Amino acid sequence: MTTVTGAQALPFEDPVEGALDDSLRRFEWRGAPTQVESLQIAADDGRTIEVPSFINEFWTARQRAAHSLHEVSYRACFKPQLPRFFIERLTQPGDVVYDPFMGRGTTLVEAALMGRRAYGCDINPLSRVLCEPRLTPPTIAEVERALAEVNFEGCGAPATRRPSVVEERAPSAVDGLPEELLVFYHPDTLRQICALRQHLILKERSGTLSRADRWIRMVAVNRLTGHSPGFFSVYTLPPNQAVSPKSQAKINARLGQVPPMRDIRGIILHKSAALLRDCTTQARTVLEKAAPDHRFVVGSASDASTLAADSVALVVTSPPFLDVVDYKTDNWLRCWFCGIDVSSVRVTLSKQVDMWKQFVADVLRDVRRVLRPGGHVAFEVGEVRGGAVRLENAVIPAGIAAALEPVLLLINTQRFTKTANCWGVTNNRKGTNSNRVVVLRKHP
Numbered sequence: 001m002t003t004v005t006g007a008q009a010l011p012f013e014d015p016v017e018g019a020l021d022d023s024l025r026r027f028e029w030r031g032a033p034t035q036v037e038s039l040q041i042a043a044d045d046g047r048t049i050e051v052p053s054f055i056n057e058f059w060t061a062r063q064r065a066a067h068s069l070h071e072v073s074y075r076a077c078f079k080p081q082l083p084r085f086f087i088e089r090l091t092q093p094g095d096v097v098y099d100p101f102m103g104r105g106t107t108l109v110e111a112a113l114m115g116r117r118a119y120g121c122d123i124n125p126l127s128r129v130l131c132e133p134r135l136t137p138p139t140i141a142e143v144e145r146a147l148a149e150v151n152f153e154g155c156g157a158p159a160t161r162r163p164s165v166v167e168e169r170a171p172s173a174v175d176g177l178p179e180e181l182l183v184f185y186h187p188d189t190l191r192q193i194c195a196l197r198q199h200l201i202l203k204e205r206s207g208t209l210s211r212a213d214r215w216i217r218m219v220a221v222n223r224l225t226g227h228s229p230g231f232f233s234v235y236t237l238p239p240n241q242a243v244s245p246k247s248q249a250k251i252n253a254r255l256g257q258v259p260p261m262r263d264i265r266g267i268i269l270h271k272s273a274a275l276l277r278d279c280t281t282q283a284r285t286v287l288e289k290a291a292p293d294h295r296f297v298v299g300s301a302s303d304a305s306t307l308a309a310d311s312v313a314l315v316v317t318s319p320p321f322l323d324v325v326d327y328k329t330d331n332w333l334r335c336w337f338c339g340i341d342v343s344s345v346r347v348t349l350s351k352q353v354d355m356w357k358q359f360v361a362d363v364l365r366d367v368r369r370v371l372r373p374g375g376h377v378a379f380e381v382g383e384v385r386g387g388a389v390r391l392e393n394a395v396i397p398a399g400i401a402a403a404l405e406p407v408l409l410l411i412n413t414q415r416f417t418k419t420a421n422c423w424g425v426t427n428n429r430k431g432t433n434s435n436r437v438v439v440l441r442k443h444p
Contacts, residue, residue: 020089020376020439024054024410032056039409041396049396053409059085067113068278069134072222073239074104075330078380082412082435083107083316086378087114095313096293098370100301100363105131107316112290113283119312119370121297121304124345126221126331128296129338133215136291137279143272146212147265154195183248184225184233184333185259192264193232193337196220201339219268219275221334230267234259242333300346302362304370312370318380319360321391357394364402364440374444377404380437395438404440411436 027034035055040048059081066080083106087097097111102120105127111118112135120131138146155177177194185193200217203209209217223231226239234257237243243251252258297304301319335342367377377399381391396406412435 020086021052021408023089024056024058024408027054027056027058039392041393041406043400044397049400049406051396051406051409053411055411055413058410058412067109067283068275069109069113069137070106071275072104072130072134072218073226074130075240077104077106077240078318078435080106080110082380082437083110083378084114086314086316086376086437086439087111087116090376090378091116091313096311098307098312098315098367099317100304100315100367101317101319102127102131103318105134108294109134112287112294115286115290116313117290117293117295119295119297119307121299121301121307123298123300124331124335125298125340126334126338126345128298129214129221130218132294132296133211133218134275135287135294136211137276137284137287138212138215140269140273140276142210142212143215143269146210146216147268150196150199150265152192152195152264155191155198180245182259183245183252184236186261189232189259189262189264192262193220193224196264197337197339204339215272216268217338219271220264221337223267223271224333224337229260229262230270232262232264232267241330244332302359302366304366307370309369310372312367313372313375315367315371315375315377315379317378318382319363321382353389353391353394356391357398360395361398361401364399364404368402368404368442371442373442375442376407377440378410378437379440380435382434382436390436392436392438396440399438399440403443405443407439407441409436409438 024034025036033056037053037055039051039053041051043049059079070080083097083099087110091097093115094117096117096119097107098119098121099105099107100121102108102122105120108118108120108131118135120127122128177190181190181193184190196216200209200213203213220232222239224239225231225233225236225242227235227237231239234248234252235255236248236251295307297306332342335345364377364379371377379395379399381395392409396409399406
């Protein structure tokens with residue numbers, strides 16, 4: 001239960017002892033019972049807020065234990081098991097589940113697969129590009145037919161030489177072949193990429209982009225750069241983070257590598273088959289039923305004014321964690337492919353906790369507007385700066401400032417994190433090895 005000590009009580013009743021609280025108390029993982037502790041948070045007015053904290057491994061750390069539609073890379077995304085945990089316990093089929101920082105769309109895809117209506121918002125149009133096609137997936141036959149319409153030789157031949165000096169800028173031309181990208185791609189591969197890009201941009205401008213076209217764009221965006229032959233590029237950083245051309249030139253020089261020729265069409269079909277692997281007839285039926293009711297907002301999470309008030313049953317989200325991840329820089333190449341001006345994307349990167357806290361409070365005020373009475377927010381904040389900064393200490397007061405009731409803190413502990421291991425981080429000592437989820441509620 002949430003309690004408050006001080007001169008006056010906050011204007012909230014105690015949270016209802018319901019399914020979530022009981023479920024967490026009874027939860028066991030491999031025989032380990034949930035630890036329940038009391039978390040004390042300082043409110044903005046000097047009072048102390050006492051919130052129960054539940055600690056266990058509430059969802060698995062396995063990487064492949066989710067639907068195949070989730071296998072799209074994005075920086076700092078959470079696992080599908082996180083939204084599923086809360087969707088199962090706090091919603092019913094047909095309810096609306098919303099993510100105001102939708103990123104690659106994990107919450108939306110998982111909600112749709114569970115028969116819920118999915119609402120999403122993100123400041124970067126790229127998020128809709130990555131999410132929307134997976135809510136209405138085409139068949140592999142549709143993908144093949146749409147690829148057959150692309151003239152992969154439609155762009156002129158690029159220069160075969162490699163530039164001696166690579167400018168650190170994003171290419172912008174629709175029709176030309178950007179020479180600076182030759183540090184990533186074989187000339188013939190780059191020709192195919194530019195032909196596909198031009199084909200999709202022109203179809204979008206004419207209003208003729210089909211669901212298969214949108215799917216192809218999403219898959220191509222996911223395959224632009226990576227560290228295996230399953231990507232369009234030469235060896236580079238993992239696919240959720242594109243380095244600059246100047247940095248890639250240094251990688252090539254260090255490894256003595258030259259970009260190999262890639263079959264763009266074949267890679268897209270191969271990745272499509274993998275993503276569609278779990279799209280059974282039953283799964284497609286569930287997705288198609290919910291599809292007409294999905295909603296997307298491209299804009300600020302603090303002003304999703306096109307979403308109706310009192311319409312959302314559950315919010316599951318994770319905001320930018322201070323200045324930990326530079327989403328704009330990481331996605332510059334993806335934005336280029338989609339014709340998005342990355343300089344116009346105003347991603348919030350707060351260096352100071354107080355600034356970040358104000359940003360969160362502004363978002364939560366709009367979240368409260370769209371939440372129905374009794375609706376919940378699961379606000380994942382992870383850990384930052386080696387665990388020295390616990391962002392729940394900022395989120396809970398921000399939630400109170402937004403007239404939301406703090407219910408509990410859930411801490412999902414994990415013994416292994418793939419991302420931390422990938423970057424050579426010692427497991428359970430550095431990196432993000434736990435999810436810290438603040439649960440808030442709109443008073444009924």
